[in-house]
Amino acid sequence: MKKLFTLMAAALIAAGASAQTVQESKTFDNIYVGVNGGVATKTTGNAWLKGLNPNFGVRVGRWFTPVFGLAVESNAYFSNKPFASTGTAVRFLNTSLLGTVNLSNWFGGYKGEPRSFEVIPVAGLGWGHIFGHNNERVGSKDFDYRNNLTSKLGIDFAFNFGSQKQWQAYVEPSINYGLNDNTDRVNYNLSNAGMKYNINHSYVQLNAGVVYKFKNSNGTHNFNIVKPYDQAEIDQLNSTINDLRDELAKKPKEIVKEVVKEAPASQEVKVENLVFVTFAQGKSFLTKEAKKALDAVKSGKHVQIVGTASPEGSKEVNDRLSQARADEVAKYLKKNGVVVDEAIGKGVQGTTSNRIAVVYVK
Structure with a gap:
């Protein structure tokens, strides 16, 4: 525990040492929108390459500082593998609120424009919905497990490009948890009672995406540094x-x-x-x-x-x-x-x- 606090303190000191004063943002500054897609597969209980599930998503976000931001993302999953068919084109929809942290700017400082390459962890909670009829009767009660709370942990390896670095492409490996997921109960007998991070109720995912950063009130697509005057x-x-x-x-x-x-x-x-x-x-x-x-x-x-x-x-x-x-x-x-x-x-x-x-x- 002492080592953990020491590491956290060192991180805060590094962040403070590399901090830059940026121009104040207006309400609709530093907003971006993008699309992503890739494949996902259940973390346990199946052969990964035989149970690939394609997905497509949309992400809208805002950076409040060069280090911290928020994003809303929604992804649709099209395959039933390795589960039983729901009879619908889209089997599962996951919508998440994600916190984003630009580690490159945190530890390296923001230099007035994005770096060509950045590392950005993302994490947050979401809502998952399974389409089709997913009710199960146990005794005298009906259980509906079409909806569940989800959580996503991932990291973006991002590449900025364009004349003003207004475009960003990224590759994102992630793991997504069904925190109170019971969808495997019938087929796998892996009930996830309560609310918890259970690797048996998760899937790993590899997506690639591209985002466009809208033009800001400062005339650029990114933060401006304000030169401090003594x-x-x-x-x-x-x-x-x-x-x-x-x-x-x-x-x-x-x-x-x-x-x-x-x-x-x-x-x-x-x-x-x-x-x-x-x-x-x-x-x-x-x-x-x-x-x-x-x-x-x-x-x-x-x-x-x-x-x-x-x-x-x-x-x-x-x-x-x-x-x-x-x-x-x-x-x-x-x-x-x-x-x-x-x-x-x-x-x-x-x-x-x-x-x-x-x-x-x-």
């Missing part, structure tokens, strides 16, 4: 913004031309009319601080938006990223009733541009 970085960023404000105050005509179109001659462009939104390197999603700054723009106001990028990366990447930043700001402002006259990306703009979007409020 106080020194925050102070430096605030200093950069203040320096930029000072420079704009001293030379409004020269600098504003770089980020917004020339205002009408009768209208003076003031620093107070500009809202600055900062972004993480290589990202275009809005932070809580950015949204707070944009909330100051009142509904009904007309604005022009220019997104910019820092010098890292190619011109093509920076142009695309700056436009994405301008579009994200425009989308948020439109939801608040602000009229967006123009939202453009200008890539890298001089030496004062540092992953920002500038909103000119008219």
